[in-house]
Amino acid sequence: MNELKQQTTVDSKILSVKNLRVYFPVEGSKKSAHKYVKAVDGVDFFINEGEILGLVGESGSGKSTIAYTIMGMNKPKEGSILFKGEDILKNNDKRSISFKKDVQIVFQDPGSSLNPFQDIRQILKLPLKVHKIVSKNQLDEAVGKALDRVELPRNFAYKTPTSIGGGEKQLVSIARALCSEPKFIILDEPTSSLDVSIQAKIINMLLKLHDEQKLTYLFITHDLSLMRNISTRVAIMYLGKICEVAPTKTFYTRPLHPYTQMLLSSIPVISEEEEELKPKKVVSVGEIPSPVDIPTGCSFHTRCNKKIDICSQKDPFMREVEPGHFVRCHLA
Amino acid sequence: MNEHLLDIRNLKSWYRTYQGYAQVVDGVNLTIDAGKKIGIVGESGCGKTTTMKSVLRVLDERKAYLPEGEILFKNQNILKMRETELQQIRRKNISMISQEPSAALNPVFTVGQQIFDVISYSTQDDTAKNKKELTDIAIKAIRDVFIPDPERILECYPHQLSGGMKQRICIAMALVIPRELLIADEPGTALDVTIQDQIHRLLRALVDEKQTALIMITHSLGVVRELVDQIYVMYAGNIVEVATTNELFKNPLHPYTRGLMDCVPRLSGGGISAGIYGYVPDYVHPTPGCRFSPRCPYVKEICRVQKPLMLEIDEGHTVACFRYTDSFTEQHRQEESIGERA
Numbered sequence: 001m002n003e004l005k006q007q008t009t010v011d012s013k014i015l016s017v018k019n020l021r022v023y024f025p026v027e028g029s030k031k032s033a034h035k036y037v038k039a040v041d042g043v044d045f046f047i048n049e050g051e052i053l054g055l056v057g058e059s060g061s062g063k064s065t066i067a068y069t070i071m072g073m074n075k076p077k078e079g080s081i082l083f084k085g086e087d088i089l090k091n092n093d094k095r096s097i098s099f100k101k102d103v104q105i106v107f108q109d110p111g112s113s114l115n116p117f118q119d120i121r122q123i124l125k126l127p128l129k130v131h132k133i134v135s136k137n138q139l140d141e142a143v144g145k146a147l148d149r150v151e152l153p154r155n156f157a158y159k160t161p162t163s164i165g166g167g168e169k170q171l172v173s174i175a176r177a178l179c180s181e182p183k184f185i186i187l188d189e190p191t192s193s194l195d196v197s198i199q200a201k202i203i204n205m206l207l208k209l210h211d212e213q214k215l216t217y218l219f220i221t222h223d224l225s226l227m228r229n230i231s232t233r234v235a236i237m238y239l240g241k242i243c244e245v246a247p248t249k250t251f252y253t254r255p256l257h258p259y260t261q262m263l264l265s266s267i268p269v270i271s272e273e274e275e276e277l278k279p280k281k282v283v284s285v286g287e288i289p290s291p292v293d294i295p296t297g298c299s300f301h302t303r304c305n306k307k308i309d310i311c312s313q314k315d316p317f318m319r320e321v322e323p324g325h326f327v328r329c330h331l332a
Numbered sequence: 333m334n335e336h337l338l339d340i341r342n343l344k345s346w347y348r349t350y351q352g353y354a355q356v357v358d359g360v361n362l363t364i365d366a367g368k369k370i371g372i373v374g375e376s377g378c379g380k381t382t383t384m385k386s387v388l389r390v391l392d393e394r395k396a397y398l399p400e401g402e403i404l405f406k407n408q409n410i411l412k413m414r415e416t417e418l419q420q421i422r423r424k425n426i427s428m429i430s431q432e433p434s435a436a437l438n439p440v441f442t443v444g445q446q447i448f449d450v451i452s453y454s455t456q457d458d459t460a461k462n463k464k465e466l467t468d469i470a471i472k473a474i475r476d477v478f479i480p481d482p483e484r485i486l487e488c489y490p491h492q493l494s495g496g497m498k499q500r501i502c503i504a505m506a507l508v509i510p511r512e513l514l515i516a517d518e519p520g521t522a523l524d525v526t527i528q529d530q531i532h533r534l535l536r537a538l539v540d541e542k543q544t545a546l547i548m549i550t551h552s553l554g555v556v557r558e559l560v561d562q563i564y565v566m567y568a569g570n571i572v573e574v575a576t577t578n579e580l581f582k583n584p585l586h587p588y589t590r591g592l593m594d595c596v597p598r599l600s601g602g603g604i605s606a607g608i609y610g611y612v613p614d615y616v617h618p619t620p621g622c623r624f625s626p627r628c629p630y631v632k633e634i635c636r637v638q639k640p641l642m643l644e645i646d647e648g649h650t651v652a653c654f655r656y657t658d659s660f661t662e663q664h665r666q667e668e669s670i671g672e673r674a
Contacts, residue, residue, distance in 0.1 A: 058524040165611055195375040195551065200595040200607030207604075222525065226597040229604050252599065266529030267599060268554025270581060274599040284526040287496050 013082075014184055014216050015070070016046035020079035022065050026292060037291045039065040040076075041240035044318070047184075052210065052217040054231035054248070056224055056263075058288050062240040063220045064108075067186045070218075071095075071105050083184075101131045104177035108189040110169035114161035120147075120172055121157040127179040142179075150175045150205055167198035171205065178209065184216045192221065203230060224267055225274075228252055233324075236260050239291055239299040242318070246325040252277060256321060256332045258304045298330065306331055335407060336363040337545050338387065338513060343401035345379070345386045347615075353397060354615040356382050358569035358623070360401075361642070364545050366512060369536075371548040371556030371577075373592075374566035377612050380549045381431075383566075384515050386411075388428060389418055405513075423454050427506040431518040433498035437490040443501055444470060444486030447508060454509040473508040474501070477534055496527035503535060510542050517549045532559055553596055557581060562648075565589050568613055568623040571642070575649040585651040587628050622654070630655055 020043045023036035040062045047053045057063050068074045070081055072088075072095040081088050088099055107113040114123055124143045128134055134142045144154045150171040161169055170190055177185055187206065191199040207230060210217060221227055227234055228248060235245040236259065244257040255261050261279040269275055286303035289295055295302050301311040310330050318328045345357035357379040364370050372380050385391045387403055389410060403410040405421060413421070430436045438446060447470040448463075467486070474482035477500040490498055499519060506514055516535060520528030536559055539546045548560050556563050556577065563580050565573040565588065573586040584590050594605035610627035619625060625635040632654060640652045 058526065167611075196595040197375060197591065197608040200604050203597075203604050204606060223597070224525070225599045226604075228599055228601050229597045249601075252601070262526060264599075266526045268529075268532075268552060268558050269599055270553045270557055270593065270596055271598065271600075277599050284529045287494055287527060288524070 012049050013046045014049045014051075014084060015218075016082045017066070017070070018044055018080045018082070020044075020066065020069065020081065021077045022062075022069050022074050023077045035292055038240050038294055039291060040069065041294070043079075043237075043240070043242055045235055045242060045245065047216060047218060049183075049216055050214065051233060052219055052231045054227040054234040055218060055220045055237060056222060056227055056234060057237035058222060058263075060239075060288055060291060061237040062291075063222075063237055064188055065240075067105060067188050067218065067220055070186065071103070097131070101180045102183045103186070104180060104182040104184075105186040105188060106170070106173050106177050106190050109193055110166065110173045111161070111193075113173055114169055114176075116160060116162050119158055119160050123161070123172065124157070124176055124179055127176060131180045133179065133181060146175045146179050149178055149209070165198075166194055167202060170194065170202055174202075174205065174209070178213070181213075182215070184218070186218045186220070188220045189222070191226070192223065199226070206230075224263060225269070236263070239288065239294055241299060241328065242326075243300065243329070244325075244327050250322075250325050254325075255279065256325070256327045257300075257329050258282070258306050258331075259300050262303070262305075298328075336404070337366045337368075337406065338547075339363045339402075339404040339407075340383070340387070341402040341404070343383065343386060343403060344399050345382050345391065345401075346397045346399060347395050348397055349616060351616045355618055356569050356615050357386065358618070360566075360569070360571055362564060362571065364513070364547060366545055367543050368562070369539065369546040369548065369560040370562045370564060371550060371560035372564045372566055373550060373553055373556055375551055375592075375612065378566050379569040380566055381517055384428070384517060384547065384549060387515070388422065388426060389413075423456065424509075425511060426513045426515065427511045428515040429499075429502050429506050429517065429519045432522055433495060433502050434490065434522075436502050437498060439490055441489075442486065443488050443490060443493070447473065447486070447501075447505055450505045451508055469508060473504040476507070476538060477501070477504045479504075495523050496531065499523060499527075499531055500534070503531070503538070507538055507542060507544070511544055513545045513547065514539065515547045515549070518551070520555065521550070521552075528555075535559070553581075553593060565592070568618070569615070570623055570652065572624065572653070573649075573651045574642075575646075579646065579649050583646075583649070585645060585649070585656065586624075586653050587630055587655070588624050591627075591629075622652070 020040055022040040023038055026035040026037060043066060055063050065074060069076050083099060088095060121143050124146050125139055128139055128142050143157055147154055147156055152168065152171055191202050194202065209215060219231060231248050233245065233247050234251045236243050238259050244260050255264055261282045262284050265278045265282040266284045282305065289302060297312040297314055298316055301307045304311065316328050316330045318326050320326050321332055340360055340362040343357055343360045346353040346355050360383050374380050386398060387410065398411060405425065448466045451466055451469050470486060471482040474485055479485055479497060479500055519535065520531050523531060532555065548556060550556055560577060562576050564571050565586065567588045573589050584593055591608040595607055597604055608627055613619065613623055613626060619636060621636040621638055622640050625631045628635065634654055640654050642650045642652050643656050644650045645656055
């Protein structure tokens with residue numbers, strides 16, 4: 001299924017991010033010697049229309065910061081974000097209403113992203129009203145349709161988020177995101193707080209909607225085995241930088257960056273077939289360093305098993321080793 | 333009588349709610365022998381943690397109600413023990429690693445102080461230890477979990493350590509005095525995959541080295557596959573299938589086990605299955621029959637009214653499902669010929 005999708009992908013960039021840097025000042029440090037958490041430190045990537053780009057990394061690697069920056073919740077220090085060829089950062093960091101309609105986000109924890117004092121009907125009505133999707137007398141019908149889209153029964157409109165299960169809450173968040181008829185959805189770990197049986201349902205729903213509504217996804221997760229099954233391309237992040245980008249199949253069969261290899265080798269799997277895909281002789285060591293004091297040179301050299309002298313001195317550039325396969329490593 | 337280290341028999345743990353009793357753990361049988369490693373797998377809310385908390389008797393007594401069952405630890409019933417005997421068990425025999433390391437450590441004491449407490453609590457009856465001896469034992473324990481610079485760590489407060497370090501400290505605390513049984517409740521779940529891998533490897537090495545029996549609670553089939561010898565699959569307060577690790581992955585029998593395995597995204601790709609229809613049942617008014625029956629694709633009339641008993645299919649492989657009883661074999665074959673569910 002994935003291979004098929006890759007072929008039919010139209011090569012037109014819906015979103016491109018160039019040299020994005022997002023720094024947060026560390027509280028308490030003196031003004032003169034401001035220290036920064038370099039959450040995102042020079043990130044370049046693009047997403048083609050109709051694609052599902054997977055953004056993978058450990059916690060603290062800056063995945064969510066990228067998502068929030070695109071949505072306008074963080075102010076970048078540097079860089080540009082182009083959506084459909086237009087720079088969305090130039091207008092004093094305010095996002096236009098058309099951007100807000102076209103781009104939606106689904107958050108990780110549906111418990112805290114849905115207002116517990118509103119019922120589902122009120123939650124779903126708001127985007128319909130704000131973006132003037134339907135006229136006032138058709139609002140209830142549109143709410144019903146929104147619930148149909150994610151295959152929830154229509155009587156859910158009168159329930160509150162506190163009275164429904166975690167999987168259903170996430171479906172409501174997805175329905176809310178779809179209300180404004182977006183083109184592009186950012187999914188920030190939509191299933192990481194759910195059980196696998198519920199996760200399977202949500203993922204299938206998302207894939208179905210992707211095909212039906214001609215959507216583009218930026219899918220953020222830390223689960224590489226999940227990513228294998230849904231994305232068309234995968235980008236991997238470490239300490240605010242992208243280490244490797246490749247089409248899904250290449251990424252899993254020929255991982256080149258030592259960090260990718262380490263991640264793949266640490267996944268617990270359930271069959272022999274998968275065991276063979278895991279890079280051998282790579283043992284995970286160490287922990288992700290603090291993003292305040294990023295190691296010099298290649299930021300991964302403190303945990304890398306293949307490091308040579310140059311790694312601790314010079315930060316490698318992103319290089320294209322084969323068409324569509326980018327690696328940021330001195331050895332690749 | 334053959335002696336198991338821990339023998340849980342028909343344990344029922346209920347919670348009092350305003351609607352009535354929530355029958356969370358409903359007749360769990362489980363045995364573990366000294367030095368063995370077993371895993372309990374199930375989705376959240378299926379009663380894994382409640383079962384293990386019953387073993388340590390750390391459930392809130394005002395809320396929990398244990399109507400039936402026995403928990404035999406070396407042939408002594410834990411549920412009938414007096415507080416002093418119970419203390420003895422907690423002191424010497426069983427320890428537990430909890431899911432959330434940051435919640436397990438007290439934020440206002442240093443790591444060293446907390447480890448010292450564990451050591452002096454566990455060795456109370458023996459010779460009283462002085463500060464120097466305590467420090468030596470604690471430093472050795474921290475070295476065992478591969479944290480560099482243990483002297484400095486002893487002086488640290490938990491918030492100064494990363495999640496992985498905190499979980500290592502919890503493991504160090506659980507194993508600082510050799511125990512016969514270690515209960516690990518999702519020790520890697522709150523951590524990143526590379527750190528989780530390290531924690532699991534560490535746990536396995538230490539358990540092997542110290543000959544401790546291990547009960548690993550997790551929701552991840554991949555984790556138990558790598559860590560334990562025997563797996564108990566739990567659904568809604570019942571053990572539905574027990575098998576050795578190899579056997580379970582080669583030949584899963586219970587519809588729930590199969591469904592769960594299908595749901596796990598594979599590294600080798602191939603898409604994602606449809607998931608298991610429905611949700612975990614209401615524990616206050618559970619169905620009288622098999623608790624998986626509302627979600628089971630093969631459900632029959634008998635499943636809804638009668639509880640299936642554990643049935644031994646193969647040596648060491650038991651399953652609680654009517655599909656494998658003799659009267660069902662005929663229907664079962666027909667289903668197989670129609671073909672498995674897509």
